[in-house]
Amino acid sequence: MSEDAAAEHVVELRAVTRAYGSPPTVALNGVDLRIAAGEMLAIVGPSGSGKSTLLNIIGSLDRASAGDTRIAGHEVNRMSDAELSALRAHAIGFVFQQFHLSDGVTALDNVATGLLYTGMPARERRRKAEVALRRVGLGDRLRHHPRQLSGGERQRVAIARAVVGEPSLLLADEPTGSLDTKAGAGVVEILAELNRSGTTVVVITHDQELAERMPRQVRLRDGEIVADERGVAA
């Protein structure tokens, strides 16, 4: 593979192992994974399969014990805490199962928080937040507080917050886990829409049905990749 091709990969893991404690418990064992820019995929596996650990490593929230990790062209293992934080602030967006929105703050300000650590002025953050909220179809809910929104709407606010900084990588941890089927479908549709406009989307889930709607599925079991299937759906 040429260097140019390597640069186009948003995520590139080589023989990544993550072990905790002593005696070590191996959560990930020699995982190789490449995610090209613009891809959309599901990382799927039962609980305890290591998918949360994998998400932490891809999201640069955690470091591998061994192996190489490159995220958005940066070698994570060699970066300081401040550099990793900068990478998260500018290149990675997170969506959580629990949404993690601030209750006392409007949807607009919740989304604007996504740009807080980029040092952008507040007015600029709000302007971009409004654009992001319109993108997820919540243009009429700017001034609503999270309590006044349905579960599906809350998750869309959280997605807007994750993509407001236009990251090269969007990581979604069980994004439909707290939602009913209909709201979940809406959220998946928005993720697909974001993907069509160029964002790389990685969905982590234990839900087979959700995984099968993605163009690529990486199956994880006992800390190892057991299958990497493409082109079934979409």
Next chain:
Amino acid sequence: MSRPRASRPGAAPARSRLRPGDLLALGFHGLRARPLRAVLSSLGIAIGIAAMIAVIGISTSSQALVKERLSELGTNLLTVTGGSDLLGQEVPLAEGAVAAIRRIPGVQHAGSTAALADVNVYRNSEIAPSRTGGLSVAAADLELLDATGTQMLTGAWLNEATAQYPTVVLGRAAAERLGIQSPGSLVWLGGAHFSVLGILDSSVLVPELDSMALIGEPVARQLFGHTGNPTTIYERSDDARVGAVRTLLPPTLSPEKPSAVKVSRPSDALAAKNTVDQAFTGLLVGVGSIALLVGGIGVANTMVISVLERRREIGLRRSLGATRRHIRQQFLLEAVLLAAAGGLAGTALGWLITAIAARANGWALAIPPEVLVAGVAVTAVVGAIAGLLPAVRAARTSPTAALSS
């Protein structure tokens, strides 16, 4: 497949940045999220600082009054009394003592009183002799008024003429006890009628004059066998000469037995009383600082709990790009704001208590402004110290905390 391992491919990522204004907003947001807790935990700080400000304020206000009064009265008054000899017998002052003192360089005024034993004063001749009312009669030097700096409440002081006749000037308390309100009344003094010339105002430096009835020296010699030996001499000198005069007084009055003369400075007694107040103030400030310490521990405790409760928020912020430093700053600022809010409230409360106390006692309100500023500054420092450990713990919280549900 070759990859350059030495250099980091791609440009270094842009830095994480948090604007100072946004940091401040985060600090306030933390307090607003749990207002009751913020109020309760800053209450300890508020009480501590209020106690300290009130103590300092009340003490400086009362000291200001004492200082003002002292400067009004002057600190150049010395009183001379006869000491005691080796056998404990009281040694009277010599007859020419007042004149001798006036010859000491730097002396401005000297006046004396000579207590007249067995002479008492009554409202009229009908009063039983045992009911003296604690009043004493003394022969006074004409210069006594100038020397002690005492003012007349009403009437006139003795002069060369009136001192020859049975006339009397009463101390304020003496006049009250005898029921005399204006000059011209008669009192029964040593078995004769004496006409009241005037009433003295009370004096802080020479309170003993308050309960005296003062008559002229000539009439005292004539009626009561006064020998001219003064009991107490009051002397005023140039401020710069007070020390020198003080050392000269005993040898001047009693060259052979200087120790038989006692010299004291009444203003020292007032200053000493003030020093006692200061020691008490020190104690109260100590108590206040303990309250402040306890308040600081309260803030630290609140912050530790807050950090534990907000692990997910911390994780979320880390995933949004906050560095450890940003998290540390946020929690540290929150602790400082929490304590400073308590400090501000406490300073206002302390000021209010001082104002009320000053009003009740008729003092001018005198809190040094730097004490108020220091009050808030000290609490901010207490907050910073109290918030240090929780902030460091918050910064150490794993970035993965938001994900582990």
